[in-house]
Amino acid sequence: MNSSKYLACAAFALSSLIGTDGWVHAKDWQVVRIATEGTYPPFSYLQGGELAGFDVDVANALCAKIQAKCEVVAQEWDGMIPGLMSGKYDAIVASMAITEERKQKIDFTDKYYATPARFIAAKDSGITDTTPQGMTGKVIGVQGSTTQGTYLEDLYKDSEVKIYKTVDDAAMDLATGRLDAVFSDAAILYGWLKTEEGSCCDFVGQEVRDDKYFGVGKGIGVRKEDQDLRDKLNAAVKAIVADGTYQQINQKYFPFSIY
Template identity: 55%
Template sequence: MKLKSLVLTAAALMLGVGVAQADIKKVRIGTEGAYPPFNSVDSTGQLVGFDIDIAKAMCEKMKVECTFVAQDWDGIIPALLAKKFDAIVASMSITDERKEKVAFTIPYYLTPGNFIAPKNTTLTDISPAGLKGKTIGAQSSTTGSVYLEDKYKDSEIKLYQTQDEANADLAAGRLDAVLADKFVLYEWLEKTDAGKCCKFIGPDLADVNPQGTGIALRKEDNELREMFNKAIKEIVADGTYKKINAKYFPFDIY
């Protein structure tokens, strides 16, 4: 009798897990929509970009129906916690501070930080001493803005709601330099007319985003987090990730 009871209990537990997994059929994904080439809004009003394509590929692996919600960056974590959506796929760098509020998947890409400046700049030293007294821009509430405020205390730091606004002020001559993720800056420099004004200065700064970029979820949503973790590994293993990567960049970002 005891053995039979144990078998029945185990079967019930397995059934319970199956039911829980089957319950996740729809996932709402929050993204910024103002961070090309990772996420932006096209001329038809649709969200597009690397983050969107990667998210769709993961949703296909997870066999769930995904919908996308555009959300301003500064309010994106509060909106997740308020259950406006279930996951953030928006090039969010994994940081210890953010881990206090949300849970992260394994990284789905790695990116260093970089400075850009006007092509006619005489700046070559990007250390805090080298940029003393200079005006530097960054998008607010990003690892770049935190990095600047922590290390460049003798520079004037100007923060912007979007990366595009920071880039525009640099192009207009109102900034000496901008700090952001290398791949976002590469897109602007290489693929826009406005970006022709400027160039990278200094080496890659790996310590701007040392933990990589992950998908943020509410801490209690462990099952969904593991589903995303599994999906990331699967799209890397079967070549899907490589195809999406090649669509946006001539170099590997994973």
Template identity: 50%
Template sequence: MRTALRIALAASAALLTLGVAQAQEKTLRIGTEGAYPPFNNLTADGQLVGFDIDIAKALCDEMKVTCSFVAQDWDGIIPALQAGKFDAIVASMSITPERAEKVDFTNKYYNTPPAIAAPKDSDIKGVTKEDLAGKTIGVQAATTHFNYSTKTYADSTIKPYPTAQEYQLDLANGRVDAVNDDITVIEGWLATPDGACCKLIGAITPDIEIHGPGAGIAVRKGDTALVDQFNKAIDAIRANGKYKEINDKYFKYDVYGGES
């Protein structure tokens, strides 16, 4: 009997050890676009890099899970999450009521304003509806920036693009008069040789109903446990200095923004 009991206890201990090991080895699949520098981008050798990627890795470390990344076109990223292609989206996705009907969001992990850029010889003086009347504005489709441009710049032609790189190319080549995107994306591009053609016109005061309170991590509806894990991890890396370390790698100011 004692021998049988020892065998049973040993088997239980082995199963417990296996369960702990499996928990430690859990892989969290992260979906991201890979075409939105400096937040996420694919290098020439196929590596995903950027602020979103580094933040996701830091959060996974804090949560003690292994991260794997999946590149996904922006316009299909929410359907891919819903279909189970990955477990969470870390791709500079603004938290909006429309999206919150399809996914659940964490708290924000950054919040930066939108802006307008134009060629250096442009006569555009500001970012208002009147300033941009009669102009063609390039903007990435299916984004808060597209929604804002469509609503606000009613006297302009709004031209949607699949990626930021495509509207940037058209602005550089004179096929649009201006572009609308996150200020950090615009400033990052303007600092490159490809962006030498153009200038920042100015920042736009965010419309909370359109732009939301910032960028959050999206998970499938009802996955509240994962939301809670991410929120705790976001608070932790903000407190322990890891967030600032990543922030300072990409930006000269705190992109977290004011409390929302």
């Protein structure tokens, strides 16, 4: 190795160990800071002032497996990846789809769940065809900065796509008749349909699966330089699936497997 390449590699290795206090530290991952959204029930939401939900339970189970203290914090969706890259936290457990676009910036573990996207509409809407042609002229709500939003904007050119801060905001507009449909992750929509507000509506059309937009599932996001943490979390996902912990969490929120 020539001297310039050696110095570059050494500088990169050193930079990955420098803490926020300016001192050099080895990463032992005794404490792992994890970001989730907190407005995405049943995956993450506030309950009694504390973060709860499927993603939060999975995060805590993974930390237990790697014998680390979990610090789960809420982060708005639009700032999720920038916050990880800037060092605000160490990992993202927030139902984030593994996509090629996101992998340009961060790395992911293997999937920890995979569900299709779906449309929901009022029970008396008459909507059965949710293809781009079938939804011509319809007003569709979707959460911004999501794979579902990109999918609609790219393919549903003859529909009016309305962007919302959260899925709940879009769903409430659907319940009050301001939208014809809402498009999101099926598991998220299933949780809302079971609420009093969601009794107005139901799934319409078919499941939507497209690896180009939705990836192969939802993964845990980590910085590219933190391969050791990614490997630990990958092993932990396999462990909680093998020992039944994952299934217990799954059954707490869904009557069907989402793994």
